[in-house]
Amino acid sequence: MIRAGIGYDSHRLVVGRPLILGGQRIPHDRGLEGHSDADAIAHALTDAILGAAAMGDIGRLFPDSEPKWKGADSMVLLRLACEQVAGGGFTPRQADITVILEGPRLARFIPAMIEGLSRATGIAADALSIKAKTNEGMGFIGRGEGVAVMAVATVEST
Numbered sequence: 001m002i003r004a005g006i007g008y009d010s011h012r013l014v015v016g017r018p019l020i021l022g023g024q025r026i027p028h029d030r031g032l033e034g035h036s037d038a039d040a041i042a043h044a045l046t047d048a049i050l051g052a053a054a055m056g057d058i059g060r061l062f063p064d065s066e067p068k069w070k071g072a073d074s075m076v077l078l079r080l081a082c083e084q085v086a087g088g089g090f091t092p093r094q095a096d097i098t099v100i101l102e103g104p105r106l107a108r109f110i111p112a113m114i115e116g117l118s119r120a121t122g123i124a125a126d127a128l129s130i131k132a133k134t135n136e137g138m139g140f141i142g143r144g145e146g147v148a149v150m151a152v153a154t155v156e157s158t
């Protein structure tokens, strides 16, 4: 049986932090603020996969009250979440991700993101999609104050 899950994440863009999205460090004058590395792509995908398996969410698995996860590599958290999901009898099969940010342009980083996310989740690279778009200057994203990510993932019960 195939099950679908949805994930959403947003983080504030601040000076003095690296910008890490989909496991890639993107050259930019600001980065995402958060307890972990604030990789909103990894977080949204983690929630989509956990949601598909009905196994909670990233905040329940890796609470930000836990010093252990401070500065955590979110690709590692994604991998750990997939191990949990596998333990529950589910295999991640496919994901589609939309990143909404006013800049910088992500296109040239997307192939490497897909490769890394494929390694972390076990999802075939040709079943992983990442799309980036701007918010046409509107709202907090349009003002460059933050980034939002939506993800859908499917898992197969094994």
Ligand code: MG
Pocket (backbone or CB within 6 Å): 009, 010, 011, 034, 038, 039, 040, 043
């Ligand atoms: Mg997050």
